[in-house]
Amino acid sequence: MALNKKPMTGMKDILPAEMELRDYVMNVIKDNYRKYGFTPIETPAVESIENLSSKQGGENEKLIFKILKRGEKLNLSEAKEERDLTDSGLRYDLTLPLARFYANNGANLPTPFKSLQMGNVFRADRPQKGRFRQFMQCDIDILGEPGNLAEIELILATSSTLNKLGFTGFRVRINERKILKAMASYAGFAEDQMDTVFIILDKMDKIGLKGVAEELEREGFSKASVDRYKELFEKTSQGGEGLSYLKDVLKDHLEDGVIENLSEILDATSGGADGKFSIVFDPTLVRGMSYYTGTIFEIEMAELNSSVAGGGRYDKMVGRFTGNDVPACGFSIGFERIITILMDQGFQVPAPVSKTAYLVEKGMPADRLSEIMKKAREEREKGAQILVVRMNKNKKFQKEQLMKEGYEAFVDFYKEALKK
Amino acid sequence: MALNKKPMTGMKDILPAEMELRDYVMNVIKDNYRKYGFTPIETPAVESIENLSSKQGGENEKLIFKILKRGEKLNLSEAKEERDLTDSGLRYDLTLPLARFYANNGANLPTPFKSLQMGNVFRADRPQKGRFRQFMQCDIDILGEPGNLAEIELILATSSTLNKLGFTGFRVRINERKILKAMASYAGFAEDQMDTVFIILDKMDKIGLKGVAEELEREGFSKASVDRYKELFEKTSQGGEGLSYLKDVLKDHLEDGVIENLSEILDATSGGADGKFSIVFDPTLVRGMSYYTGTIFEIEMAELNSSVAGGGRYDKMVGRFTGNDVPACGFSIGFERIITILMDQGFQVPAPVSKTAYLVEKGMPADRLSEIMKKAREEREKGAQILVVRMNKNKKFQKEQLMKEGYEAFVDFYKEALKK
Numbered sequence: 001m002a003l004n005k006k007p008m009t010g011m012k013d014i015l016p017a018e019m020e021l022r023d024y025v026m027n028v029i030k031d032n033y034r035k036y037g038f039t040p041i042e043t044p045a046v047e048s049i050e051n052l053s054s055k056q057g058g059e060n061e062k063l064i065f066k067i068l069k070r071g072e073k074l075n076l077s078e079a080k081e082e083r084d085l086t087d088s089g090l091r092y093d094l095t096l097p098l099a100r101f102y103a104n105n106g107a108n109l110p111t112p113f114k115s116l117q118m119g120n121v122f123r124a125d126r127p128q129k130g131r132f133r134q135f136m137q138c139d140i141d142i143l144g145e146p147g148n149l150a151e152i153e154l155i156l157a158t159s160s161t162l163n164k165l166g167f168t169g170f171r172v173r174i175n176e177r178k179i180l181k182a183m184a185s186y187a188g189f190a191e192d193q194m195d196t197v198f199i200i201l202d203k204m205d206k207i208g209l210k211g212v213a214e215e216l217e218r219e220g221f222s223k224a225s226v227d228r229y230k231e232l233f234e235k236t237s238q239g240g241e242g243l244s245y246l247k248d249v250l251k252d253h254l255e256d257g258v259i260e261n262l263s264e265i266l267d268a269t270s271g272g273a274d275g276k277f278s279i280v281f282d283p284t285l286v287r288g289m290s291y292y293t294g295t296i297f298e299i300e301m302a303e304l305n306s307s308v309a310g311g312g313r314y315d316k317m318v319g320r321f322t323g324n325d326v327p328a329c330g331f332s333i334g335f336e337r338i339i340t341i342l343m344d345q346g347f348q349v350p351a352p353v354s355k356t357a358y359l360v361e362k363g364m365p366a367d368r369l370s371e372i373m374k375k376a377r378e379e380r381e382k383g384a385q386i387l388v389v390r391m392n393k394n395k396k397f398q399k400e401q402l403m404k405e406g407y408e409a410f411v412d413f414y415k416e417a418l419k420k
Numbered sequence: 421m422a423l424n425k426k427p428m429t430g431m432k433d434i435l436p437a438e439m440e441l442r443d444y445v446m447n448v449i450k451d452n453y454r455k456y457g458f459t460p461i462e463t464p465a466v467e468s469i470e471n472l473s474s475k476q477g478g479e480n481e482k483l484i485f486k487i488l489k490r491g492e493k494l495n496l497s498e499a500k501e502e503r504d505l506t507d508s509g510l511r512y513d514l515t516l517p518l519a520r521f522y523a524n525n526g527a528n529l530p531t532p533f534k535s536l537q538m539g540n541v542f543r544a545d546r547p548q549k550g551r552f553r554q555f556m557q558c559d560i561d562i563l564g565e566p567g568n569l570a571e572i573e574l575i576l577a578t579s580s581t582l583n584k585l586g587f588t589g590f591r592v593r594i595n596e597r598k599i600l601k602a603m604a605s606y607a608g609f610a611e612d613q614m615d616t617v618f619i620i621l622d623k624m625d626k627i628g629l630k631g632v633a634e635e636l637e638r639e640g641f642s643k644a645s646v647d648r649y650k651e652l653f654e655k656t657s658q659g660g661e662g663l664s665y666l667k668d669v670l671k672d673h674l675e676d677g678v679i680e681n682l683s684e685i686l687d688a689t690s691g692g693a694d695g696k697f698s699i700v701f702d703p704t705l706v707r708g709m710s711y712y713t714g715t716i717f718e719i720e721m722a723e724l725n726s727s728v729a730g731g732g733r734y735d736k737m738v739g740r741f742t743g744n745d746v747p748a749c750g751f752s753i754g755f756e757r758i759i760t761i762l763m764d765q766g767f768q769v770p771a772p773v774s775k776t777a778y779l780v781e782k783g784m785p786a787d788r789l790s791e792i793m794k795k796a797r798e799e800r801e802k803g804a805q806i807l808v809v810r811m812n813k814n815k816k817f818q819k820e821q822l823m824k825e826g827y828e829a830f831v832d833f834y835k836e837a838l839k840k
Contacts, residue, residue, distance in 0.1 A: 003474050005741040006524060008508055013461070013464075016461055030443070037806065039436035039440070039825075040443055042442075043433055045540060046510075046553075050423060054423050066490075076505075103423075134464050160800070376576075377580065380456065384455065389532060
């Protein structure tokens with residue numbers, strides 16, 4: 001029986017043209033993040049099922065690829081539910097594994113620890129166009145820094161990385177979970193209703209403020225609260241003035257320093273932006289993950305409807321492993337989205353070296369073949385890319401094909417040695 | 421309940437020092453293989469359970485991490501055996517996925533296709549020191565080239581990559597499955613006994629020729645055959661003379677051209693070796709995988725007991741997917757072993773840029789912080805690595821710690837602006 005030549009549903013083979021672009025983008029990202037002092041780490045693709053199911057991953061926990069127990073531990077006849085069959089699963093993000101990593105290795109890491117991770121994550125999502133079940137994530141995180149220097153560095157590092165990849169004019173939107181909550185509290189929503197309120201608020205991009213208000217009413221919230229909420233958003237402009245306005249309005253709902261902290265981030269990052277991107281306070285920014293405890297941010301590109309990077313502060317996650325909370329803040333680039341945009345733009349990876357093909361006639365005597373290989377080695381040592389291939393009968397066609405792969409020079413080697 | 425901070429059994433967290441070495445080695449490998457015309461590809465970490473269990477993976481198939489079916493497809497109450505519960509698993513090597521990849525994408529790939537893969541593979545092996553259940557493999561393969569130009573290029577590319585990593589004086593051992601079989605046939609072993617014979621022959625390194633002969637007799641093979649086999653190995657020297665001897669002795673057991681083909685590989689690769697490594701014919705080389713159909717080779721370093729790279733020709737694997745065989749030959753570097761050796765040697769990754777730390781006093785006014793971030797950005801644009809951190813109370817200790825991370829220059833920024 002023939003084997004199955006297709007990749008698994010929702011996963012993809014990556015061909016050389018895309019892979020070369022990915023390698024290029026990965027190098028640009030790594031190179032720039034290193035200049036900001038981030039250091040690379042890696043965690044296994046597999047995590048224990050207890051950690052993965054710990055409610056740190058929100059909706060993504062429903063999408064875990066679970067791994068079967070092995071050997072004696074797998075007792076099929078006595079297994080009653082899924083949990084009896086599995087001890088581990090594939091990671092669905094890089095944040096939970098990072099918190100575990102820090103809990104496990106913190107004693108051997110500097111404070112603050114600036115982490116850079118690039119790795120595949122797995123989600124058993126419904127397959128759809130442009131969305132895959134295995135995809136690369138690229139995260140930077142700062143652990144052990146309670147102050148907003150973490151946010152400032154993360155935003156500047158990620159923005160300048162996008163600049164390096166040729167993107168400018170994008171917008172960094174920033175908000176605070178504490179402001180989100182204070183606004184909801186000001187409107188009269190109870191603490192235990194807020195998750196529902198925020199899920200609806202998160203649809204602002206698509207249905208507008210009017211749509212949000214209507215949906216809140218349909219959900220059964222009082223008209224008085226919904227109106228008060230709607231009015232607050234209408235009066236709160238984006239940017240610094242919006243913050244000043246809220247400082248006054250929310251003074252009974254918000255702890256001291258939250259507004260100032262956010263203002264400082266806006267000021268300091270604008271100074272580093274060098275006119276290549278903008279940063280705004282956006283009170284409508286929600287971000288789904290329940291683990292965020294403070295600032296949240298996203299990068300939005302005009303040419304797209306959705307974000308290309310997102311992150312925020314999660315000061316309570318490491319504590320789930322150790323019992324002691326550690327301040328933590330991270331920013332994740334939507335690597336796959338960046339690749340898609342660059343491919344759609346027809347981005348050409350800069351060719352680092354000249355590409356030459358040696359065409360070797362069939363039946364070349366061993367001593368001459370040896371000389372050819374030696375010559376190829378010498379050229380490669382000098383930095384050239386040399387492809388050594390058998391000469392086909394239709395040499396013209398062969399060279400045309402090689403030109404499509406970027407080979408620009410050809411050397412023909414015939415059995416009958418001719419002095420060149 | 422606290423979550424589990426340890427990585428999964430047999431898997432490991434990789435800290436910055438090792439990760440920087442890994443990144444460096446990966447870049448050296450990629451860079452050199454590209455000069456030989458290899459192009460990068462990637463396949464998913466997950467493959468269908470049918471493909472993984474297709475007897476192309478030898479012993480490794482027993483070590484598959486299997487993934488649980490999801491949703492309606494998982495029917496726990498009716499499941500009778502493991503196969504009812506799983507539809508996929510983690511790949512245990514990069515060769516089977518490559519054959520599937522080529523079967524799936526061959527029409528969009530050049531001929532010959534020179535593939536470079538670097539990726540993690542997974543084996544549920546018994547945990548032991550220095551052996552992990554997730555590890556990186558680094559393979560190059562040439563598909564569509566029937567002649568020995570494939571072997572020559574693979575050997576030269578891999579050897580020169582090891583040279584680039586600072587290794588010299590290693591030995592490439594090469595053999596042919598057809599010669600292995602002809603020698604066994606000459607001794608009188610039947611075709612269906614050969615796998616057993618080769619498993620015992622493979623212990624030569626450990627138990628010597630005498631030990632091999634004894635074990636063959638214990639296994640029940642006739643003394644006449646065992647003696648004839650032993651004598652043949654005694655008379656066959658390594659290198660070219662050994663080949664000439666076998667050409668004569670095995671003439672009734674070996675198809676034409678096999679010896680010449682191997683001689684040509686030895687000659688051509690020696691020419692490209694530039695005195696930095698040696699290559700020898702070794703009739704005792706077996707290599708375990710049953711999918712090999714022709715040449716097999718390994719690289720052995722004097723300082724280690726085992727091989728650091730291995731490969732061979734497998735002309736029948738792509739045909740398992742498409743019905744049409746495609747000549748294929750590959751070479752795999754033992755990436756993890758290389759990393760272990762370099763770490764044991766105390767190898768220092770060349771630092772690409774100067775590393776400077778900015779120490780910022782707490783309570784820095786926003787406008788000055790903005791200036792500092794701008795200055796950092798300018799330095800980073802010029803190529804420097806700048807770490808911006810809060811100044812600790814014990815600044816001397818903080819700087820000592822940073823020096824251990826390689827920071828060599830420090831700039832202190834105080835709230836009270838002082839003209840420097």
